[in-house]
Structures are given as C-alpha cells and as structure tokens.
Amino acid sequence: MNAYYDKIARQYQKSKTLPFRQYVEWYSYSKFLDDVTGKSVLDLACGDGFYSRRIKDKGAGRVVGVDISSKMIDLARQKNTEAALQVEYLVGDVLNKEKYGSFDLVVASYLLNYAQTKEHLLDMCRTIAINLNPGGRFVSINNNPVQRPSSYTACKKYGFIKTISGPLKDGTAITYEFFREGQKFRFDNYYLGRKIHEMAFKRAGLKDIQWKKIEVDPEGVRKFGHDFWQDFLVYEPIIGIVSKR
Numbered sequence: 466m467n468a469y470y471d472k473i474a475r476q477y478q479k480s481k482t483l484p485f486r487q488y489v490e491w492y493s494y495s496k497f498l499d500d501v502t503g504k505s506v507l508d509l510a511c512g513d514g515f516y517s518r519r520i521k522d523k524g525a526g527r528v529v530g531v532d533i534s535s536k537m538i539d540l541a542r543q544k545n546t547e548a549a550l551q552v553e554y555l556v557g558d559v560l561n562k563e564k565y566g567s568f569d570l571v572v573a574s575y576l577l578n579y580a581q582t583k584e585h586l587l588d589m590c591r592t593i594a595i596n597l598n599p600g601g602r603f604v605s606i607n608n609n610p611v612q613r614p615s616s617y618t619a620c621k622k623y624g625f626i627k628t629i630s631g632p633l634k635d636g637t638a639i640t641y642e643f644f645r646e647g648q649k650f651r652f653d654n655y656y657l658g659r660k661i662h663e664m665a666f667k668r669a670g671l672k673d674i675q676w677k678k679i680e681v682d683p684e685g686v687r688k689f690g691h692d693f694w695q696d697f698l699v700y701e702p703i704i705g706i707v708s709k710r
Contacts, residue, residue: 470534476650478513478540480643483624488685489697490606491519494574497604497677497705501525504569507596509559509589510576514541517552520572529565531557560588564595571596571603577706578608578654581636583661590669597710603671606679608639608654609704610662616700623697635661666708677705 470477480486494516502524508517511530521528530552532538541554557563559576571593580586593603617627617639625643635657642651659676666674679701681694 470532470652471536473650473652474513474534474536474540476643476645476648477537477652478515480624480645480650481513481515483643483645484685484689485620485623485697488682488688489679489694490574490703491516492682492685493677493679493705494604494606495519495523496680497606497707498523498570498572501570505566506570506572507531507565507568509571509573509593510579511541511554512537512574514544514552514554516572516574517541517554518544521552525570527553527566527568529553529555529568531555531559531565533558559592560585562588562592562595566596567598568596569598569601571601572605573603574606575608575654577605577657577662578639580657581655583635583657583665586657586661586665587668590665590671594669594671594710599710602707602709605706606703607706609701610656610658611704612700612702616696617702619696619700620702622693627702629656662706671708671710674706674708677707679703679705 501520503526505527506520506525508530511517511532514530517528517530535556538554538556580589614629614633625641628640629637633656637656638653639656640651640653642649663674
C-alpha cells in the first residue's frame with residue numbers, strides 16, 4: 466500500500482483542488498470537528514497533510530500527522546515548511562497499534578475504508594483508542610458503506626467514480642477513479658458494513674458512535690448552483706463518523 470501511494474502521491478495531492486473537497490468534504494469535516502482551539506490532534510492517514518494544516522489553522526495546539534507513505538509525508542513536510550504551521554509528520558502504519566502520544570482529538574479522512582477485514586478494522590480502532598485521552602473524540606470522513614452500487618458512477622461530474630467487479634459483500638474491493646485536467650488515477654478501498662464498524666469501535670473502547678450526513682457549503686451552492694450538488698446529497702458517497710473514548 467505504501468509503495469502504491471508513493472507512486473500516486475502528487476496526483477492525489479492535486480485532487481484536493483476538486484470543488485467537492487472544499488465545499489462538501491472540508492465544510493462537513495470542519496463542522497464535525499467543532500472547536501479545536503488549543504487541542505492536541507492526531508491525524509491518521511494524513512496523506513500530504515492537507516487537513517492537518519487546516520486543523521492547525523483552526524487553532525489546534527499540537528498537531529501530529531501520520532501516514533504509511535513516505536512520499537506523502539515528504540509532500541506534507543514540504544507544504545508544512547511553506548505554510549510555517551509547525552505540524553509534526555511521521556511515517557507509520559495504523560495497523561501496528563502504535564502509540565504516538567495522548568491526544569484530545571484523533572481524526573482520519575478516508576482511513577477506515579482501507580480495512581480489508583474486520584480484524585484490520587479492529588486494529589485501526591485500537592490505534593485510535595490508545596492515542597485518545599479519556600473523553601477524547603474521534604472524527605472521520607469515510608466512504609459511505611450504505612451507498613448503493615447502482616449510484617457509484619453518479620459522481621463523475623464531481624471528479625470521481627467508484628466501481629466494483631462483483632457483488633457488494635464484506636471485503637469487496639471498491640475502486641475509486643479520479644479525473645482531473647485530463648489525467649486520472651485509481652486506488653482501492655474495501656467494503657465493510659455499518660454493523661462491523663460499530664462492533665470494532667465498541668471492542669476497541671470507542672463509544673457514542675454517530676453517523677453524520679455530509680452538507681454543502683452555501684458558498685459552493687452560490688458558485689455552482691443547487692442542482693449541481695443534488696447527486697452528491699442524494700447518493701451520499703461519503704459520510705462522517707464521530708465517537709469518543
């Protein structure tokens with residue numbers, strides 16, 4: 466996985482300029498995060514640090530980003546230098562259940578959907594839990610496990626589609642393909658149902674699990690029109706997950 470993301474790191478970084486990233490993904494994520502002023506934050510699967518930097522910008526105290534791809538971390542450190550935001554970045558595998566410190570908030574954008582089995586998901590949740598202070602929160606943006614495969618291609622106008630090669634069942638690979646400025650790249654996520662997610666959370670010591678609907682920033686509606694965003698809101702390709710220790 467790390468070697469593959471090393472290859473597509475720059476393309477993935479550039480996909481952050483797609484409108485849905487700003488007007489749906491970050492807008493919703495930011496609302497789920499609530500006030501982060503002064504809080505210590507661990508960003509798991511941080512990629513190039515896109516959200517690590519934004520969370521620091523929102524007033525967080527210590528922010529640490531961790532990703533399995535050394536190339537992604539290199540890009541994150543380059544951006545961190547340019548932005549002078551004092552975010553720490555580390556190469557690490559979330560499946561290893563490593564403790565990076567004690568944090569008020571653990572966040573992860575598109576981490577849990579890389580779990581191929583319920584055991585992998587449980588290991589991820591245990592990593593989240595051991596890094597959280599008692600009463601601390603976990604906030605995530607994730608692939609929506611209840612989206613129907615018949616609607617997977619409806620998001621092409623937003624710059625991506627999903628496909629599967631067989632029936633949707635636990636462990637099925639869901640291929641994301643992104644389109645931007647005539648270029649495209651792809652990677653696989655994996656399907657695990659809501660009940661498995663909730664089981665893994667509870668076994669890891671995470672509670673009060675909430676599935677959060679995404680929203681569109683009013684600025685995005687003004688810029689692109691209400692009709693443009695309808696398919697995103699109807700088919701809900703992504704979803705928020707919030708819980709606490």
